[in-house]
Amino acid sequence: MTVAFDVLAEPSRRHILDLLLAAERPVADLVAATAMSQPAVSKHLRVLREAGLVSVRTDAQRRIYRVRVEPLRTIDEWLRPYRQLWSSRLDALEHRLDTMDSSEPGGDAPAASTRAAE
Amino acid sequence: MTVAFDVLAEPSRRHILDLLLAAERPVADLVAATAMSQPAVSKHLRVLREAGLVSVRTDAQRRIYRVRVEPLRTIDEWLRPYRQLWSSRLDALEHRLDTMDSSEPGGDAPAASTRAAE
DNA sequence: GACGCATATGCCTTGACGGTTATATGCCTG
DNA sequence: CAGGCATATAACCGTCAAGGCATATGCGTC
Numbered sequence: 312m313t314v315a316f317d318v319l320a321e322p323s324r325r326h327i328l329d330l331l332l333a334a335e336r337p338v339a340d341l342v343a344a345t346a347m348s349q350p351a352v353s354k355h356l357r358v359l360r361e362a363g364l365v366s367v368r369t370d371a372q373r374r375i376y377r378v379r380v381e382p383l384r385t386i387d388e389w390l391r392p393y394r395q396l397w398s399s400r401l402d403a404l405e406h407r408l409d410t411m412d413s414s415e416p417g418g419d420a421p422a423a424s425t426r427a428a429e
Numbered sequence: 430m431t432v433a434f435d436v437l438a439e440p441s442r443r444h445i446l447d448l449l450l451a452a453e454r455p456v457a458d459l460v461a462a463t464a465m466s467q468p469a470v471s472k473h474l475r476v477l478r479e480a481g482l483v484s485v486r487t488d489a490q491r492r493i494y495r496v497r498v499e500p501l502r503t504i505d506e507w508l509r510p511y512r513q514l515w516s517s518r519l520d521a522l523e524h525r526l527d528t529m530d531s532s533e534p535g536g537d538a539p540a541a542s543t544r545a546a547e
Numbered sequence: 548g549a550c551g552c553a554t555a556t557g558c559c560t561t562g563a564c565g566g567t568t569a570t571a572t573g574c575c576t577g
Numbered sequence: 578c579a580g581g582c583a584t585a586t587a588a589c590c591g592t593c594a595a596g597g598c599a600t601a602t603g604c605g606t607c
Contacts, residue, residue, distance in 0.1 A: 466567065489575065
């Protein structure tokens with residue numbers, strides 16, 4: 312799980328995965344779709360492969376990549392105890408009562424790109 | 430979501446979250462539990478805070494931290510389309526048919542660090 | 548078997564991140 | 578108001594990973 316999280320922390324990687332979710336694709340396809348250099352894509356694919364998040368099929372010179380979801384289950388598992396919170400527990404309320412100091416001044420934006428640190 | 434994934438890629442941070450999942454805690458508690466230096470913990474808490482993953486309540490000199498699950502929902506959302514795959518679709522089978530070249534020679538290990546590339 | 552395409556890999560640079568130590572801030576107590 | 582906690586921040590360093598370019602490898606074609 313550690314692995315999966317780490318691998319998916321990379322936006323490019325999630326992007327690739329999302330592309331592959333629609334359909335399996337050869338590398339060239341991904342290169343075109345992501346506007347990254349071919350080596351960069353290949354590197355990401357390697358990482359994804361090593362994390363078990365994609366599988367490869369060799370078709371002549373092409374390598375067709377496909378999503379593998381197994382590792383994602385681990386993330387899902389990790390998420391489970393927390394999932395209970397946003398269904399049963401009164402999280403959204405509670406935090407609104409205490410925080411108030413540095414987050415959401417008025418709206419209810421889920422804190423997307425708040426980081427201003429570095 | 431980008432943020433949440435990135436933040437949770439850090440094992441220490443997941444650890445902290447897991448600790449806070451059991452109960453809200455002051456920083457000193459986390460320092461003790463994680464065996465990290467106090468500044469290190471504070472930094473992680475800052476990151477978690479900015480990602481909206483924890484909230485703080487000030488109790489005298491203590492700062493009590495608590496889990497906030499809202500950002501996790503976004504991860505859950507992202508996960509959703511994939512989740513269908515491991516329930517309905519025949520992912521585990523499919524990959525086993527094509528891959529075969531570099532993964533799981535015999536068992537059914539979830540492909541954590543199987544590659545022998547380097 | 549030489550050429551060309553598709554992909555992988557090596558090497559290198561750069562930037563971001565985690566951890567450490569030292570210090571600032573805030574609050575409570577005497 | 579001086580001293581001491583609890584926590585945050587600053588400055589700094591080492592590491593590591595992502596991306597670029599150049600090149601190797603594999604395979605099909607002629």
